[in-house]
Structure formats: C-alpha cells, structure tokens
Amino acid sequence: MSRLKRARRILLLLAVLVVMAVVGVGILAIGVVRQSFPQTAGQLEIEGLTSSVSVQRDARGVPTITADNAKDLFRAQGFVSAQDRFFEMDLRRHITAGRLSELVGDAGIEKDKVIRAMGWRRVAEAELPKLAPETRQYLQAYADGVNAYIKTVESPEKMSLEYTVLARRNPNYRVEPWSPVDSLAWLKAMAWDLRGDYNDELARARLSRSNRSVKQIGLLYPQYPADRNAPILSDRDWQPASDSGPRDQAAGPAPSALTAATAVRSGGGRDAVDSTLAALAAVPVTLGRGDDIGSNSWVVSGSRTTTGKPLLANDPHLGLTIPGIWTQVNLQCRQVSAACPFRVSGYTFSGLPGVVIGHNDRIAWGMTNLGPDVTDFYLEQVTGETYLRDGESVPLTSREEVIKVAGGPDVRLTVRSTVHGPILSDVVRGIEEAGDRTVVRGAPQTNRYAVSLAWTALTPGTTADAIFALDKARDWTEFRKAAALFTVPAQNLVYADTAGHIGYQAPGQIPVRRSATPAAPPGFWPSPGWDSQWDWKGFVPFEDLPHSFDPAEGFIVTANQAVTSSSTPFLTSEWDYGFRAQRIRNLLAATPKVSPETMSRIQGDTTNTYAPGLVKRLLAVQVDDFTAQAQRLLKGWTGDQPNDKSRDSAAAAYYNAVWKHLLEFTFDELPPDIAPDGGSRWMVVMEQLLKDPKNDWWDDKTTPGLTEGSGEIVKRALVEARLDLARELGKVPATWRWGRLHQLDLKHQVMGGDGVPGAVQDLFNRGGIELGGGSSIVNANGWNASQPGYGVTTGPSMRMVVDLGNLDASRWVNATGQSGHAYDDHYSDQIDAWAANESFPWPFTATAVGEATEDELTLVPPASSSTS
Numbered sequence: 001m002s003r004l005k006r007a008r009r010i011l012l013l014l015a016v017l018v019v020m021a022v023v024g025v026g027i028l029a030i031g032v033v034r035q036s037f038p039q040t041a042g043q044l045e046i047e048g049l050t051s052s053v054s055v056q057r058d059a060r061g062v063p064t065i066t067a068d069n070a071k072d073l074f075r076a077q078g079f080v081s082a083q084d085r086f087f088e089m090d091l092r093r094h095i096t097a098g099r100l101s102e103l104v105g106d107a108g109i110e111k112d113k114v115i116r117a118m119g120w121r122r123v124a125e126a127e128l129p130k131l132a133p134e135t136r137q138y139l140q141a142y143a144d145g146v147n148a149y150i151k152t153v154e155s156p157e158k159m160s161l162e163y164t165v166l167a168r169r170n171p172n173y174r175v176e177p178w179s180p181v182d183s184l185a186w187l188k189a190m191a192w193d194l195r196g197d198y199n200d201e202l203a204r205a206r207l208s209r210s211n212r213s214v215k216q217i218g219l220l221y222p223q224y225p226a227d228r229n230a231p232i233l234s235d236r237d238w239q240p241a242s243d244s245g246p247r248d249q250a251a252g253p254a255p256s257a258l259t260a261a262t263a264v265r266s267g268g269g270r271d272a273v274d275s276t277l278a279a280l281a282a283v284p285v286t287l288g289r290g291d292d293i294g295s296n297s298w299v300v301s302g303s304r305t306t307t308g309k310p311l312l313a314n315d316p317h318l319g320l321t322i323p324g325i326w327t328q329v330n331l332q333c334r335q336v337s338a339a340c341p342f343r344v345s346g347y348t349f350s351g352l353p354g355v356v357i358g359h360n361d362r363i364a365w366g367m368t369n370l371g372p373d374v375t376d377f378y379l380e381q382v383t384g385e386t387y388l389r390d391g392e393s394v395p396l397t398s399r400e401e402v403i404k405v406a407g408g409p410d411v412r413l414t415v416r417s418t419v420h421g422p423i424l425s426d427v428v429r430g431i432e433e434a435g436d437r438t439v440v441r442g443a444p445q446t447n448r449y450a451v452s453l454a455w456t457a458l459t460p461g462t463t464a465d466a467i468f469a470l471d472k473a474r475d476w477t478e479f480r481k482a483a484a485l486f487t488v489p490a491q492n493l494v495y496a497d498t499a500g501h502i503g504y505q506a507p508g509q510i511p512v513r514r515s516a517t518p519a520a521p522p523g524f525w526p527s528p529g530w531d532s533q534w535d536w537k538g539f540v541p542f543e544d545l546p547h548s549f550d551p552a553e554g555f556i557v558t559a560n561q562a563v564t565s566s567s568t569p570f571l572t573s574e575w576d577y578g579f580r581a582q583r584i585r586n587l588l589a590a591t592p593k594v595s596p597e598t599m600s601r602i603q604g605d606t607t608n609t610y611a612p613g614l615v616k617r618l619l620a621v622q623v624d625d626f627t628a629q630a631q632r633l634l635k636g637w638t639g640d641q642p643n644d645k646s647r648d649s650a651a652a653a654y655y656n657a658v659w660k661h662l663l664e665f666t667f668d669e670l671p672p673d674i675a676p677d678g679g680s681r682w683m684v685v686m687e688q689l690l691k692d693p694k695n696d697w698w699d700d701k702t703t704p705g706l707t708e709g710s711g712e713i714v715k716r717a718l719v720e721a722r723l724d725l726a727r728e729l730g731k732v733p734a735t736w737r738w739g740r741l742h743q744l745d746l747k748h749q750v751m752g753g754d755g756v757p758g759a760v761q762d763l764f765n766r767g768g769i770e771l772g773g774g775s776s777i778v779n780a781n782g783w784n785a786s787q788p789g790y791g792v793t794t795g796p797s798m799r800m801v802v803d804l805g806n807l808d809a810s811r812w813v814n815a816t817g818q819s820g821h822a823y824d825d826h827y828s829d830q831i832d833a834w835a836a837n838e839s840f841p842w843p844f845t846a847t848a849v850g851e852a853t854e855d856e857l858t859l860v861p862p863a864s865s866s867t868s
Contacts, residue, residue: 033823036153036160038083040855047151048075048144049861055080056853060840061818061826064330064849070134070340071141073331074353076859078145078178081327085350085820086149087160088323089182090175091750092351095284096185097121101405104750105169109403109411110282116401117279117415117422118458120188124181127460135465139180142353146178161822162751165760170406183352184464187488190349191457193287193318194369194489200574201377202280203674205273205526210669216696221573222684224562229578230585231562232492232504237548240568269379269449273526275425276377276451281673282427284749288319288794294560294576295368296603296778296796298584299494299502301554302805306595309805310496313599314357314366315796317780322746322766322828324816325797330844331355331471341472345844347798347812350820354467357800359810359844362474362498364802367491368558372510373522373572374456374490376536378420378529382450387418388530396423418452420529425451452529454536456509461487466507476503476549483507484542492558498804503549504556506563510540510571521573540569555594557584559778577680579776583609599801600811604837605778610683611639611655617690618658621715630654630722630733643739643772652738653729656774657721660785662686665713665720669701678785680776739770742783744792746816746831764822769835771795779837799839808848811839 040057053076054066063080067073082089094100098116100108128136156163156175166173200221207217224231287293295316302309318325326347331354333340346358357367381388385396396416403411416423462485469482479495483505486493490508495501516527516534527534546563548556560576587602588594615634623631633651641652663676666689676682689695693710700708722733729736745767747753752765771792773779782794800812813834819826833840843852 032157032164033161033821035158036821037824038080038819038821040857043858043860044152045862046075046079046145046859047148047862048141049859051861053859055857055859056849057855057857058843058849058852059854060328060829061824062328062330063818064332064345064843064853066332066334066846068334068340070333070342071137073333073340073342074138074141075145075148077329077331077353078142078147079149079859080145080329081142081350082146082149082159082178084818085323085327086146087162088749088820089146089178089351092186092189092286092349093178093182095286096124096182096189098401098403100284101403101408101411103166103170103173103406105406106408107755109405111284112403113411113413113427114279114282114424116403116413117424117427118188118453118455119415119422120192121181121185123188123458123460124184127184127464128180130460131462132465135468136180138353138468139183139464142183143178143180150175150177160820161763162748165751173406186349186351187461187463188457189286191488192283193285193293194371194491195375195455195457199280199674201375201523201526202273202277204524205377206277206671206674208525209270219688219695219697220685221681222688224575225577225684226562226565229561229582231564231578232556232558232581233546233548233551233564234553235565237504237551237553238546238564240546240564240566241544272379272425272449272451275427276453277673279424279427285319287325288317293318293369293794294371294580294780296559296580296584296780297366297368297492297494298555298557298559298588299366299496299504300588300594300599301502301550302500304554304588304592304594305805306593307803307805309498309500309803310364310502311594311596311599311804312359312364312366312494312496312502312802313603313800314368314494315603315780315799316357316367316369317782317794318797320744320746320792320795320797320815321749322752322764322816323748323820324814325349326814328812328814328818329355330849332846332849336361344471345842346800347814352467354471356467359802359804359807360471360473361807361844363479364496364804365470365479366494366800368494369560370490370492370506370508370563371560371572371574371576372490372508373570373574374488374509374511376420376454376511376513376523377526378418378452378454378534379526380418380420380423380450380452380529382423385416387450389419390530390532416450418529420452420454420535421458423450423452425449451526454511456511456539457488459509461509463487463489475499476501479503480505480547492560492563494556494558496802496804500804501550502556503547504551504558505547506545506571507542508545510545510569511536512538512540512569522570524573544569555585555588557581557588559584577684577776579609579680579683580778580780583607583778596801596803596809596811600799600837600839602778603796603799603801606641606643606772606774608639608641608652608655608774608777610680610687610776611637613687614659614690615639615655617714618655618718621711621718623715623718627719627722630725631718633733633736641738641742641772641774641777643737643742643770645737647734649738649772650734650736652772652774653725653736653741654721654733656738656741656783656790657725658717660790661717661720661724662714663785665700665716666697672786675786678775679782682785683776737770738772741790742771742774742781742792743767743790744769744771744781744795744835746828766816766828766831769831771835796834799834799837800842801839807844808842810842810844812842813839 051068056064098112297314299312330345344360346355386393401413466485473479486507493505495503515522517525559581561578561581562575637651640648748764771781773781775782803809817826
C-alpha cells in the first residue's frame with residue numbers, strides 16, 4: 001500500500017471518528033436538553049389529588065386544567081407550572097428571599113443584601129396568616145402540586161437545563177420544597193418594580209447638591225399636560241369626595257424641612273443618598289426598570305362596537321426576557337359551584353396560583369400601572385445605635401442576617417431600621433459616611449446621616465386575596481370588592497362584563513402625608529425623619545379612590561397617564577405624560593364602531609405623536625449638504641416608526657438618532673445613571689426648553705468662554721446623527737431602516753448576561769429581533785436614549801383582546817412562549833407573531849378547548865390513595 005493511499009485511509013478514518021464523536025456529543029446534548037421536557041400526554045399519578053384532573057394543551061402548549069374541586073385545580077396548576085418553568089420559579093423565590101447567592105454564587109451577594117434589608121420574605125411570612133382561609137388553602141394546594149413535581153422528577157438536572165450548567169459552580173445544590181410563602185414573596189418583587197416616584201425622589205436630592213437652582217431642577221419635572229393629553233377620567237366621570245385625601249398637603253416653611261434640605265447638601269447627606277442609590281441599583285430587575293415600564297389597557301362599551309358587546313384590550317409594558325414574564329393558563333371547574341367557583345382564563349406568573357389578568361365566564365379585566373407614590377425616603381440623624389426623633393434619641397431596631405454563598409464563605413449583614421423602615425444607606429458600605437454638625441430646634445447635633453425607606457409593600461397586605469376574588473367575580477359589585485383587596489402594587493383596573501357594562505377602578509394603599517418641602521408635592525423630596533409631623537397619616541380610603549361605571553363617552557383608556565385632573569386624593573406627581581393614552585383615545589374616537597380587529601390594530605400602532613412638533617424645529621435649521629441629505633427625510637414625515645423598508649422607517653431612524661443626541665448635548669452635565677432616557681417626561685421638558693432658547697440647560701459647560709443656545713445644540717444633534725447613521729447604516733439615508741437600529745435581544749436572567757460563556761448564552765438567548773414603535777408610542781418597544789445604541793429595553797410583554805360577546809373569539813399572544821425549557825417547541829414559538837402584532841385564538845369553553853387540544857395529560861391520585 002502506497003504512502004498516499006495509507007494517508008488517505010487514515011484521514012478517512014479520522015473523519016469518520018470525528019463525525020461519530022460529533023454525533024455522539026449531539027445525541028448526548030439532545031438527551032441532556034430533553035430530559036427536563038414535560039410529559040404532556042398519557043397519565044401521571046400525582047400525590048394529593050382526590051380525583052382525576054385533565055390537562056389539555058393547544059398548539060402552543062397552553063394548558064387548560066379541568067378539575068372537580070378547587071384544591072385539585074390548584075394542585076394541578078402547581079404541578080403544570082413546575083413542569084413548564086420550575087427553574088424560573090426557583091430563581092424567583094431565591095431572589096425574593098435574598099438567597100440568590102445560594103444559587104449563583106458571589107454574583108448575587110449585593111442583590112441579596114438589599115432584599116434582606118427590605119425583608120421581602122419576612123413580610124410575606126407575616127402576610128400568610130392574615131389572608132382569607134380559602135386563599136391559604138389555594139396557596140397550599142398549589143405548593144402541594146409543585147412539591148409533587150419535585151418528588152416525581154427527583155434531581156435538579158432533570159428539572160431544567162440551567163441546573164446542569166450551574167452544577168459546575170454549585171455541584172451540591174438541592175431543590176427545597178415549595179411553600180405558600182414562596183408564592184407570596186413574588187408579589188413583593190412585582191410591587192417593587194411597579195412602585196411609583198422613587199428614583200426621581202433621590203435624583204432630585206442628588207441634583208440639589210449641584211449648582212443648579214431649585215427652579216432649574218424643577219424644569220426637569222414639568223406638570224402633566226392635561227390640556228392636550230386627557231386623564232383617564234374626566235370631571236364628569238368622577239368627582240372627589242369633599243373630605244377625600246390628605247389635608248394641608250403643601251406645608252409652609254418649617255425649620256426641620258429646611259434642615260433636611262441642608263443635610264442633603266452636606267457631606268453626610270450626600271454620602272447617605274449615594275449609598276442608597278447604589279443599594280437600590282443592586283436590586284434584581286424582575287418586571288423591568290425605567291420610565292417605559294407601564295401598559296396600555298382600554299375598554300369599549302357595546303354601544304360603540306361591531307359586536308354589540310364590550311371589548312377589552314391590554315398589553316403590559318415590562319422588561320423583555322426569555323422565558324417571558326407571563327404564562328398562560330385556563331382554569332376550569334367541571335361544575336361551577338360555591339365549592340369550586342372557578343372558570344377563568346388568562347395570564348399569571350410562574351409560582352403564583354390563579355389568573356392575574358384575563359377573564360372568567362362573566363367579566364374581563366385588564367391592568368396598567370397606576371404608579372402612585374408609595375415610597376418615601378427619610379433622612380435620619382443617626383448617632384451610634386440611636387437616631388433623633390422629635391428631639392429625643394431613640395434606639396435603632398437591629399437584626400442579623402446570614403447570606404450563604406455557593407462556592408464561598410457566608411456573608412453577615414446587620415440590618416438597622418427606624419420607625420419609617422429599613423436604613424438602605426447601610427447596605428452599601430463602599431462610601432465613607434461623614435459626620436456633620438447641624439442645628440435642629442436650636443440644639444447642635446453630632447450625627448451621621450442615613451436614609452430609611454417607607455414603602456407600602458413592607459406592610460402585610462391582601463393582594464393574594466384580591467387575585468382569587470377577581471377570578472371568581474360575577475359583576476361590577478363583586479369586582480370592586482375584589483379591587484378593594486388589591487393593596488400593592490396599585491394598578492389601574494379596567495372592567496367589562498357580558499351584560500354590557502364597562503368600568504374603571506383605582507385600588508391600592510396610597511399613603512396620606514404632607515409635604516415637608518414648601519411648594520412641592522408630598523414625597524417630591526426626601527423628608528426629615530427626625531420630625532414626626534412628616535410621617536404617613538394612614539391611607540386613602542378605598543371609596544375615595546377614583547372609579548367610574550359606564551361613562552357617557554363609551555370607552556375608558558388607561559396608559560399610565562394622570563388618573564384625574566384633581567389633586568385630591570394625592571396619588572403622585574410622576575405620571576406618564578400621556579402621549580400613548582391620547583393616541584389611543586383619538587383612534588377610538590375616530591372609529592364609529594370598534595371591531596376586535598380594530599382593537600388589535602391599535603395595539604400595533606407605531607405613530608410617534610410627539611415627533612411632528614419637534615420636526616418643524618429640525619427642518620428650520622440650516623445644515624451642510626451632507627447633513628441635509630438626511631434632514632430631507634423628515635419632510636412630510638408624520639411620525640410613523642415602522643419596521644420595514646419604507647421612507648417612514650428611514651425617517652424614523654434619523655429622527656431617533658437626532659433625539660438621542662439632542663438629549664445628550666443638552667443635558668451633558670447630568671450623571672449617567674440619571675441622564676435622559678428619552679421617555680414622555682423628557683419630551684415635555686424639551687418642548688418647554690425650546691421655548692426658552694437661552695436657558696442655562698442649553699449651555700455646554702465643556703466649552704469655556706462660549707455660551708450655547710438652543711440653535712447651536714439642535715444643529716449639532718442633526719449633524720452628529722447623520723454621521724452616526726452613516727457609520728451604522730450606510731451613507732445613503734434612503735436605505736436606512738429603523739428596525740435595523742431598533743432590535744430586541746431576549747436574554748435569560750441568569751444565563752444571558754456578562755460572565756456567562758457565549759456558547760452557553762446561545763443555548764438560552766434569542767436575539768436580533770427587529771421592531772418598530774418606540775418610547776411613548778402605543779406599540780411601546782421602548783429604548784433608553786442615555787445608553788449606547790437603540791436596542792429595545794421594554795415592550796408589550798403580552799397582548800390580549802377580550803370579546804365579551806363571544807369569549808372564544810378573544811385573541812392573545814405572549815412575548816416568547818409558554819415553556820421555560822430551552823429548545824422545547826414552546827420556548828420561543830410566539831415571538832414571531834408577537835413581533836408582527838399578530839395573535840392566536842384563545843379557546844375558553846369546553847367545546848373550543850376540545851377542538852384546539854393537541855395533547856392531553858390526565859393527572860390521577862396514586863393507586864394506593866383514597867379517591868373519596
């Protein structure tokens with residue numbers, strides 16, 4: 001045999017071995033990935049069941065669970081939730097308990113410290129015994145179902161692929177049994193991300209330390225433009241009770257308030273505020289973060305619809321991750337009775353029983369974030385282990401926390417609290433706290449300032465009761481009774497029923513308090529903790545919260561705008577500025593008879609209603625020929641921001657690049673973490689500043705000796721945007737596309753970020769999804785103008801349109817898919833439809849569910865157990 005032939009044979013053998021190795025690795029990999037996929041057909045014995053339960057799944061894996069009694073219904077929901085998304089459930093309970101480090105190692109330590117300080121799980125533990133008996137039974141039944149799954153599967157690696165990856169760092173991890181408190185603690189994470197004025201309160205405190213006047217800072221927080229963007233309820237829809245809300249909201253000058261303002265500017269005050277901001281930035285994002293966290297929801301009366309019955313639409317705007325925030329489920333009692341009152345379908349969170357948003361056989365409801373100011377920061381004068389309170393030193397409350405860390409030593413944390421709440425400025429110790437001497441009521445005080453947090457969610461509430469009450473409500477009266485139980489997070493609730501009625505209710509615990517700062521709304525600035533007159537004085541009574549039933553206009557639109565034009569009761573001063581809401585109102589008003597298709601089409605609207613006003617100013621600027629090639633795209637552009645190859649898309653790309661640079665150049669002095677994100681507030685701010693071309697905000701402080709006005713800054717933005725897009729999209733403006741800039745990368749919460757090998761990220765992440773729309777647009781695919789690029793950061797986490805004339809004709813779509821298992825058929829199978837604003841049938845009745853069923857699993861009691 002010649003050397004050449006021998007070499008060829010060796011190479012062939014090596015090639016075969018390589019192919020066999022690749023195939024073997026592939027088979028092994030497929031086996032590892034698939035071992036956690038759920039069983040969706042046949043029969044399974046489930047401990048705790050008293051009778052058989054049917055789990056029918058449609059083409060997208062969405063389950064309809066049918067049972068004879070409520071406990072079996074929620075046991076089965078717990079089991080199925082764990083089948084689909086147990087790792088996500090386990091991750092969430094670790095986050096909410098401040099135990100993330102036990103799962104992911106030292107990357108979770110700072111996050112755990114802050115959540116331990118706030119005590120989310122401690123509050124949930126206190127909440128459980130205060131709930132209604134049936135709520136506790138449902139929570140326990142759900143937990144029993146999850147634990148039946150854990151017992152059936154046995155090892156973490158068979159529960160989800162994530163555990164296999166994490167086993168390299170944490171090989172001894174064991175899954176703990178699920179408990180009702182694990183479900184309740186998730187409500188605290190929801191409340192945290194959906195709280196109201198919080199970042200802005202501390203941001204104003206930081207800005208007050210600069211050489212900017214209070215007036216200049218105030219320009220960044222304009223009043224809500226009620227003359228152009230209507231509130232949710234008009235004056236004829238709702239009037240406040242004469243004795244409603246906090247009295248004497250705007251307090252006059254007070255020595256203690258003036259001292260607080262001085263303290264914020266002092267060394268100790270600065271350090272305390274900075275420490276608090278650093279602590280809060282460490283809290284994991286669960287539902288999302290930023291000004292674009294909100295939602296659209298609206299309801300139209302049957303007198304204005306093609307069906308003759310109400311239509312209801314909802315699309316919550318939250319952070320977009322994979323798996324998505326929501327799961328879909330249909331919960332059915334075989335015979336509805338007092339013992340089994342559920343026939344309800346919609347969206348919920350993995351780990352939480354029941355349905356959060358959706359419909360039953362009589363009513364439908366949607367939610368948008370009300371965003372009331374339910375957090376206040378108090379500047380505390382701390383000396384040693386005491387703090388000042390009405391002229392006396394009182395002891396701090398302290399407790400010790402031990403944080404266990406996978407692969408590392410335990411971390412100990414001392415949590416200190418005042419009467420207002422936990423001291424969050426303690427949590428991050430990297431900033432030196434300076435002692436200061438100030439005068440309070442004539443007496444000099446040697447102290448260290450600290451910042452404590454008062455937050456409604458740190459008091460046990462009844463939101464879990466509200467969820468089940470909503471699920472079984474039959475009419476407006478029962479709906480409002482359920483809403484009264486909805487303590488946190490406070491939401492705008494819209495309502496429709498099969499009898500033809502529509503309504504609105506604002507629920508939640510809204511603090512009653514006075515402003516500690518003259519001429520400012522309550523909670524606008526941190527308050528002096530050493531004076532009890534600035535403490536909360538209770539909560540606004542439920543009957544005094546805005547509500548409306550069958551308004552004359554025939555529709556209700558909620559999109560995070562102001563609820564009413566009244567300042568009583570005081571809810572917040574930090575509304576969304578209403579561009580989305582007004583666009584929806586205008587589209588509805590222009591449609592004599594609204595169809596379900598119209599509702600869906602409105603959800604996908606990509607018109608930027610703010611842009612045309614700014615474009616007039618941009619077109620008036622004289623620029624060089626190279627820039628003018630792009631500037632001409634804006635002529636005739638009406639603000640539409642589609643994802644296609646049209647001239648509108650090219651114009652949208654250029655406009656948003658100009659907008660980004662205009663904000664950057666105007667507000668170059670603001671720290672990066674509070675720089676303009678480009679949302680609705682900044683639109684109103686910029687509109688006002690353009691009326692004042694010599695305002696000090698226009699001046700570029702990096703050019704000493706020059707004092708710029710609006711003209712120079714606007715021209716600079718036009719020029720730089722043209723240069724940027726030439727580099728990013730090419731030199732010919734007509735070929736630009738907004739979708740090429742404006743893309744969504746769906747990332748896994750643990751496996752999708754920094755420090756994770758690219759190959760592992762590729763297993764879990766899905767990216768490069770081109771989208772239209774944008775910030776403060778109905779199709780709210782938001783982006784942050786203060787960060788590099790134009791990537792989508794928030795968006796419609798789901799969409800639904802409920803037809804109260806034919807519930808089976810309702811439509812829905814999730815942002816990703818039903819499954820939490822990478823490479824499962826339903827991990828990402830709804831993304832394309834969601835991105836295109838398409839939706840799927842939403843079967844509800846037994847007939848429709850049967851026709852849509854592709855897999856059916858029967859859960860039965862163990863053969864050895866009694867079925868009585």
